[in-house]
Amino acid sequence: MKKIFLMFVTAMVITACTDADSLSPLNQTRISDVTAFETPERALQAVLGMYSGVKGGQFYGGRYFNYQDVRGEEFNNEKTNGVTNLFTWNFGLQSSTNEVQNLWYEGYLAINRCNVVIAGLDSAPIAANLKTQYKAEALFLRALSYYSLVTLYARPYWDGNGSKPGLPLRLKAETSSGSSNLVRSSVADVYKQIIEDLDFAEANLTLTNANAYDNTTRAHKNTAIALKTRVYLSMNKYDKVISEADKIVSNAAPFSSISGVSNKLVPAISAVFATPALTTENVFSFAYSPTDLPGTQNSLVSYYSPTAGTGEYSLLATGIISDAGWKTTDSRRALNVVNGGKTYLNKWTKSTADVDFVPVIRYSEILLNLSEAIVRDKKLIDSRAIQLLNAVRGRSDATTVFTSASFASFQDLLNQIAIERRIELLGEGFRSPDVMRLAQNFVAKGGAPAVSITDSQYIWPIPNNELLYNKLCVPNS
Template sequence: MTRKIYMLLLTMSLIVTYSCTETYLDTAPTDSISEVAAFSNPDNMELVINGLHRQMYASVLNGGGTPNGESYFMPALDFISGEVIHTGPGFNWMKGEARWLSHTNANSTVSFDFWYQRYHFIATTNALINNVASKDFTVTPQLNSILGQAHAYRAWSYWRLVTTFSKGYLIGNPSTDPGVPITNGLSLTEGAPRGTVEQVYNQIETDIDAAIGYLTNASAPPNKSYISLNAAYGIKARIALSKGDWAAAATNAALARNGFPLFNEAEWHAGFNSVDQSEVIWASRIIDTESNFFASYFYYISFMFNGGECRGNNKIINIELYNQIPATDHRNKAWLPMAPNTNSAAYNGQGGSYLTDPNYNDAASFNAAKAAIIAQYGATPAHNTHPYMNVKFKQSRPGTNNPDDVIYMRSSEMVLIEAEAKAMMNDISGAQDALDILGSSRDTAFDKTAFGTQQALMDQIKFQRRVELWGEGFGYHDKIRWDEGIDQTNSGASLVIYGDAFIQERPSVNDDWIFKIPQQEIDSNPLITEADQN
C-alpha cells in the first residue's frame, strides 16, 4: 500500500460525505479537503464515518466503474462457493467468480477491489482512532459512537481480509500461516509485511472488544447503517465462530439478536429489501440518488431487477439442496422448481420452448406458466424464467433498476451461530434449543429432538444455513470453516460453463480457495514480494 492510494481513498470518502453538504462545499471545495479539516472535531469525524457507511455498498473505489462494495462481494462469495448457480449468459457478470478465474488471479479486479476496499476502511479508521488519541477531546456519547464504529469497522475489515487472503484458522496453523499486513499507523508510505494469521486475529479481537466497550456508552444509532452495539456483538460472534472460540460465538450471537425478532412467514417472503424489517441488525438504506444501479446487490441476485444480467441469467439454488427442504417448510416457496425454461441460451440445453423443457408438454401451459410468474413477481415480459429460479430477493419496485436496501446481518444468522457453537461444544440440548428458535419458525413440522447427536445437529445446521442465508454471502466462509469442497454434480450447474470450478477439493488440501494478493500490492509494497504470494 502506498500513501498515494491512502490519500486517494480518504479523499473519496470525504467527497462522498461532503458532496451532499452545501455549507461545507461553500467553505472547502472537494479538491482541497484535508485530513486536518476532516478530523478537527467530532462532527466532522462523524461525517467521515458516514462516508464509510456509504462505501459499504457503493462503487467508488475505481472512480465508479468497477463494483467493489458489499453489494458485489456478498453475491460473489456465494458464486465462488457454488451456492448460487448461473443458468445462462446474461451479461456474464460473476462468471469469472463462479468459474474460479477471478480470485485465483493476482491481476483480477476482484482481488484488487476486495483488498483495497478493506484497507481503505482500515486507513480511514486508523486516522480516526489515532487522531482522537492525539487530542484532548471531551468524552461524549457521540465520541464513543465514532470510536466504537471505527474500531468495529477495523475489526470487520481485518477479519474479511484474513479469512479470504489466508488459510482458514480452523484448517491451518494460525501461529505460522501468513496473514495480511497490519497497518495501524497514519502513514502507509512504507507498507507493512504480512503478519501471521494469529497476529491478525489478535488485532481483530482487540478492536472488536474496544468497539463493544465504546458502543456500550455511545449515543443511540440513528439508523441501521451505523454499527450498533448489537452489530458489534454480531461481528464478534462471526469472528469467534471462524476461529472455533465456540463459547464466545454463542454468547455474542445471543447478545446480537436481542431485540430483533425473527421474521414471520410473510416477512420472510417480503423480499429481503428493507432495513426496516424486524430481524435486520445491520444494513444500508439505499437512497435513490445514491444508487449504484447496475452495480447494485439486486442486479446480481434478484430475478425481477430490470437488467440484462437478470433477464438472461436466472440464479438458481442447488437442486439437491432444494429437494431436501420439507414440504412443511415455507421457505420452499423462495424458489420455483417448475418454472418454465424460457431461455433459448440456457446452459442446460433445455431452454426456449416446451419442446425442450421436460416439465411441459404444450406451448399453452409453457407460456401460461411464464406469464403467471411475470405477473406475480412484477418482472418484465423480457425476463426469462428457469426451473429452481430464485424469488427470495424481491424488489420493492419490481421490473425496474431502482435501488433496494442491502442487508449485512440478520438475527437468523445469529441463531444459527449460537446453535453451531453449542453443537461444537457438544451441548446437545443447548444446540437443539437454539436450532428450534429458527427451525420451528420456518417449518411447522420441525422437531428439534430429531437431532440428538453432534453430527446430526451439525448436518441440520449446515442445511439451515444454506437455505436460510442463501445468496447473502456466507457460502465461501462456511465451506472453509467446515472444510468442505465443491461438487456440482446434480446441482443444476453446467460442467461446460463451470469448468474446473465444477469440482474443487476441500480447503484444507486446496490452496486455490485462498484469494491471490493483488499484483499491485506486491509491486508497490516493498515488504511484500512474489515469494509472499498465495
Template sequence: MKLRYYILTSAIVLSMFGCEKELVKEPQQDLTDEAVFESPTTALGAVRGIYSTAQTFDFYGGLPQVIGDYMGNNVDFVGTFPTLQELNNFSGVSTNSNVSGIWQLHYQVITRANKVIARINDVPGLGAEEKAQYTAEAKFLRALSYFQVCNLFAQPYQVSSGSNLAVPLVLADFTGTIEYPSRSTLNQIHAQIISDLNDAAAVLPVQYGDAKQTRGRATKGAAYALLSRLYLYREEWAKAETAARNTLSQGIYDLAADYSFYSGNTNEDVFTIQNSAIDNGRTGNGGWAAYYNPAALGGRGDAPFSDDLVSAFTSEANDKRYAAKVTGTATDGLPHLFTTKFPDAVNNSDNSPVIRTTEVYLNLAEALAHENATPSAEAITILNTRIRARAGLAPKAANSQQALIDALLIERRKELAFEGHSRMDLLRNRLPLRNGNPAAAFGGAKTILPIPQREIDNNPGLQGQQNSGY
C-alpha cells in the same frame, strides 16, 4: 499495500462525505486532514464517510458476496463477465480486475478508519463521549473489513490453525512515511479483529434514536455478533456462545414473524448497510439485485438457484423460504429460479444484510452443539422453535451430536442463502465448495482469491507472498 491507498486516506477524498454532501464547501478536489478534523460536524462526516465507503459495490454492495456464491454451491454462473466466470471455474488469475477492486476498497475502509482513530481525539469542541463512540465505530468497521478481506484472500483457520498468511495488517495513520507491509498471519489479523470488536463493544450504545441508525450504525450488539461469527469460524465454541448471548441480551433483537423483514430495519436486523434509491453502492453493473433478479424484474439474472440448493430446499415440502422465489429468464435466455431477497434491481435501494438475528441464534446453537457431546436441548429448541417453525417445517429429531450439527448447517444454508455466508460455511467445515470438482476441494489453492498482481508489483513487502497456485 500500494502508496495510493495512503494518498487516498491522507487526503480524505470527497467520497468520505457521501452522507454529508452539504458539508463540503471548499472548491478543491479534496480536503486536508486539518479541514476534516477541525470541528465536530466535519469529524462526524469523516465517520459517516467510512460507512459510505463500506456501502460500495466492491465491499458490501454485492460483489464479494456474489463471488462467494459463484465459488460455492448455492448458485449457477450464467453471466457474461469473464472475470467472474474464471473465479466460478477456479481458474482465476492475479490480474483479475474484480479481485483488485475488492482489495482496494477493503483497504480504503481500513485506512479511513485508521485516520479517524488517530485524529478524532484532536478535534476541538468534540466531547469525550463522542470521541469514544466515533473511535468505536471506526474500530467496528475496520474489524468488519479485515474479517471479510481475510475470508476472501486467506485460507480458513481450519487449514493450518491460523498460522497461514492472510493480508497486511495496517493500523497506523499515514503521516508521510511510506511503508511496505508484508502479509500477517490469519491469527494475527484475527487477534486484531477481536481487540477492535471488544473495544467497540465496551463503548458503543445499545441503540440510537431511530430504527435506521440502530440497524445501520455500529452498536454494542453488532460488535458482539461479529465476534460470535469470528469465534465460530475459529472453532472457539465457548467464546462464540458467550458473544452470541451478549448480542441477544441487549434486548432489541428478535426473529421476525415471517420473511418480509428485508430492508425493514426491524428487530431481525443486527447490522445492515443502509441503501436508498439515491444513496447506494451500485456501479454500472448494479448491486445485489442486478445479479439475483431475472431480466423481467430489471436484473441481469446472473446468479440463479443451483440444482444443489433446490435439492436442499425440496428435501422437505412446504418450506416457506423456498416459496419466496420467482421464476424468470436469466442471462442465458433460459428460465431459472431466483431469490426475492433483493427486489429492487431498478434503483438498488435494498439494504445489504451484514448480520441478522437469525444468524446469531444459529451461531449460538452451533456453538452449543459442538460444546456438548450429548445433543444440546437448547440448540434443538433453537433449531425447531425458532428456525424451522418460522419456515413452516415440522420439528426435527437430533439423536446425536453430529446429527444436530448437520441439521443446523442445513438450516443455516437455507436461511442465509444469497447473503454472503455459504462459501465460508463450507470451508470452515472442511467441505468442498462444489462436489465433484477437485479444484473446489477444501484447502484447494483457488478456493481463495489471489493477491492482486499490481499490489505485489508496487509493494516489495508482498513480493514472494502470492497465494499458492497463482
C-alpha cells in the same frame, strides 16, 4: 494533520459510493486541515464517510457477498460475463484478475478510511465521549473489513491453528507514499486484531442509537457482539461463540437480546427484506437510496433478480432448493422466483436505480451460530441448540418441529443446522466461509470444477498490484 485530511478527501472521491443523503452538503474539499474534526458535525461527516467506504459497490455494496456465495454449490452462472464474477464462480482466478485486484483495493481503502478517522479524532477538539464512540465505530468497520478479506485471501484458521500467512495489518493512517512495504501477519494475528477491535467497539459503542434507522445502519454494542460470534465461529472457538452470543440471546425461547437494542426475529421473513429494512432482526445493514448506489453491476438485485436486475446467477437445481426438508409451504420458498424455467433468488427486488438495503448481520444468523457452537462444543444433542434451530425454522415453517428424537447423533443435528444456514442465509455471503471454516471441499457445480482443500484455488491469490508495490508481501503458495 494536513496530509491525513487530504488523504481522507481523496478516498472520498475515489470510492464509487457516497452517502449523499446522510452527509452534510458542506463542500468537504473546502474544510481546512485545522477544522476537519473541529466540530461534532464535521467529525460525524467523517464517520459516515467510513460507512460509505465499506458499502462501496466493489465491497459490501454487493460484490463481496456474491463472491462468497457463488464459490459454493447453490448458484449457476447464466451470462458467462467476465465482468460479473465469472472467474470466481468457476475457480479460474489469477493474481491479475479484476475480482482479486478490486476487492483488495476497496477493502484496504475502507480500512485506511477508518485509520484516517481514528488519527483525526486523536486531536479533535470535540467531547471525549464522541471521540470514543466514533473510534469504536471505526474499529468495528475495520474489523468487519479485515474479517472479510482474511476469509478469502488466506488459509482458514484451522490450517496450522492460524500460523499460515494472513494479511498485511495496516493499523495506521497512510497519507503519503513510502509506506507500502509491510509483511503479511499470520492468520492468527489478523484474527487477534479483529477481536481486539471488536472488544473495544463493544465496550465503547452506545447501547442504542437515536432511532431505528441508526440502530440498523450504524454500529451499537449488540452489533459488535454479533460480529464476534461470526468471527469466533470461523476460528472454531466454539466456547467463545457461546459466551458472546449469550450476551444478546436469552436463555430460552422466544429468543431476544438481553440488553441494548431489542434484537429478535420478526414474525415474517419477508419483512426482513421489505422496504425499509429496519426491523429488530436487521442487526446491521448498509442503506442505499436513488442518490447513493453501489453501481448497476455490483448490486445484489443486479446479480440475482431476472427482472429488476440482469439475472446473472440462477439457483442450481442440485443445490439447497432440492432439499426435501425445505417444504413448499416454507415461506422462504416465496423468496425465490421462477423465470424462463429457472429459479432465481428474489430477496432483493427493487430496481438497480434504487436498490434494497444490504443485510450484513441478521439475528437469525446469531441464533444459528449459537446453536452450532453449542453442539460442537458439547458434542451432544443439546436441547437449547434444538430450540434455537426451531426458532429459525419455525418462523417460516410451522409444520416442522425438531426434537431430540429427530437426530440419531449430534453430527445429524449439526448436519441439520448446516442445512438451515444454507436455506436461511442463502445469497447473503455465507456459503464459502462456511465451507472453508469446516475444512470441506468445494463441490463441482454446472461447468465449474470441484476444488479440494489443498487446491491453490481454495483461497484467492494475493493481487499483482500488492506484490508489485509491497516488496515485503509474498504470494500464496
